[in-house]
Amino acid sequence: MNNKFMGKFIEIAGRIGAQRHLVAIRDGFVAIMPLIIIGSIGILINNFPPLGKFELVEWMNGIFGDGNWQAVGGSIWNGTFAVLGLLVAFSIAYNLAKSYEVDGLSAGLISAAAYIMLVPETPDWGLNFAWLGAQGLFVAIILALVLTELFRVLIQSKFTIKMPEGVPEGVARSFTALIPATVILIIVGFFQALINVFADVSIFEMIFNIIQEPLQGLGNTLPAAMVVAFLNHILWFFGLHGTNIIGSVIEPVYLPLIQENLELFSSGMSAFDVPNLVTKPFLDSFVFMGGSGTTLALLIAIFIVVRREKNHPYREVAKLSAPASLFNINEPVIFGLPIVLNPVMLIPFILVPVTLTIISYVALATGIVPKTVAILPWTTPPLLSGYLVTGGSWRGVGLQIINLAVAVVLYVPFVMAGVRALKQRMEG
Template sequence: MNNPFMQKFIEIAGRIGSQRHLVAIRDGFVAIMPLIIVGSLAVLINNFPPFGKFDLVHILNGIFGEGNWQQVGGSIWNGTFAVIGLLIAFSIAYNLAKSYEVDGLSAGLISGAAYIMLVPWTKDGGLDVAWLGTQGLFIAIILAIVLTELFRVLVKSKFTIKMPEGVPDGVARSFVALIPAVLILILVGLFQACMGVFAGTSIFEIVFNGIQKPLQGLGNTLPAAMIVAFANHFLWFFGLHGTNIIGSVIEPIYLPLIEENAKLFADGMSAFNVPYVVTKPFFDAFVYMGGSGTTIALLIAVFFVIRREKNHPYREVAKLSAPAGLFNINEPVIFGLPIVLNPVFLIPFIFIPVVLTVISYFALATGLVPKTVAILPWTTPPILSGYLVTGGSWRGILLQVINLSIAVLIYIPFVSAGVRALKQRMMEKAS
């Protein structure tokens, strides 16, 4: 740790993790995650697998009539996944403006209005809903950042209307944002007109075909998945929140993939046949079991290795960490054992997720296990998550059990080494 290179790396990674725009993107996606989960669960319920006489679909059809109850799930989808680009345009702008201590609500509304202005229209005079969803994510991110920066500059300049004291705050904020909103929306309108005249297409199509689509294709590959798994845990080992640091980069790539899988699944396609293997639920369900580093396997390994010494420090930490670990909350074990900056656990903590990524990728890509078709709350316990993300398949559970078994076997010798090292340090301290 006294190595200048490592110190510089930690400093740079820390700066990246706290970079204002990346934090706004991350927080923007986190803010709408409840809506994404609700929309995903609506699709899952609409296509729930049969259980004989306990078949949910059969029961609901009997109560509400054939297919009528599925309209509820369809409406939920339309209000969540189908407009996720618009939601992100608002959410990121709001969070970025708040970080500058300017009016977040006004910035979010301007960003949302500008997004609608740029969405192509259909021949019958309606908005092309394809660009309101995940296909418009990159435009939503770019637009939110650029327009919020412009809004900040204008608000802090003289191009505002200052209301006298005594005027309600909500009214005063509205007038402060009035002139910046007018200027920004005029610029967006001029840009849209120029795109139609000189490019003959929309900015959505240019960005989607030139940037978003190639990145999504790259993200669905095994090498990209391995890099994501490695980078996340390499950062975590140094005490940096790897999930947060790289989340703002991978969310725009992997979220559209699970959206496409879920949409096709809702349309009746089998979870085996949906196109994308690597998605956010792919990592959450099959790699990050117990949290980053598959630490639920580490807890099992600790209980297996240390069976007699009931008050051993490792065992005490494991007992305290186990309840949270079942719900994928693993900070107690990461900082309590600790794993951070502990050379004993460097290799298993970083490379077990990479190994599980490879195993899971081949299991899904070869059709042994259905692909992921639903997003769940990240606190969903293993076994249940494996069943649900694969559209209700026992094979998802089996893959989780196999992955956990492999992770436990890999962790066991390192736990034994850690126990010996701790014992030796205690003996040296006592002498």
């Protein structure tokens, strides 16, 4: 564990995890996650199969008129997923500016304004919703990072209007941002004019075709899902927050995929027929049960192996960790057992998630289990999450039970080895 390669790996991974722009992207997506979850739940309720079984749809139609009650979920969608790119443009710029200790609100507003300037117009002088949403994510990210850097340079170069003392802080801040905002929006305006002259498509279509669509196609594959599972857990093993480190990379790829599934599901398509298999809910619900490493299965394995030794250290850690693990919070077991830098646990901690990724992919690809059509809070307990994320299918619950059983079987030999190793150390 102390050789130069591992030391260099930890150093590089730590630097990546703390890199200012990646942190801003990660925090930008985290900030809007409540809106994404609410939008997902709104669509899920509108198309939830059990509503029809219990004749609730007919009852709601009788009160509000045929289908009118579903306008609530549609309106929620319009304020969340439909403007995802715009929200991200503001949120990432805000977080990046705050990391430089410059005015985050002004940076966010400038980024959002520039984003709207670049969105293609409809024939009736409206904004094209196709590019306000997830299809515009990569433009939003690039725009937020570039414009915030320019805003920071202009602010720190004193190219600003200084108000005298006694002027309210909010007024002074707005005047400070006035000249930088003017310069930035003029530059964006000229850029848009050049795009109109020399290109037949918008910058959104160019970025989508060149970068976003190929990445989404690559991300929606089994090898990509296995790589994500592997990297997440190898980072955790070295004490680095794998979920946060790779989150800034996978969110822009996987969010558009789940949005496409959601849109098609809301239009009446079955969860079996939506196109995308690998999404973030796919990983959260079927692979990361109990948290990274499927540690809920590890706790079950501990209770099986050391069931007769009531005060065994492993069992004590498992008892303390179990309540949090039910809600996918697993820091107590990761650092308490520990899993971090524990050679005995390295193999199962990586092997289990990769194996479950393969099982889950095959189950969805062959049509045994519906694909994911909802985003849930990451703290949603297993079994409930499997039911909801597949649009109300008990097959999703069945897949989670199978995955947990497989994970327990894989963990048991290594728990037994860990128990023996601990016993030998205590006796020695």
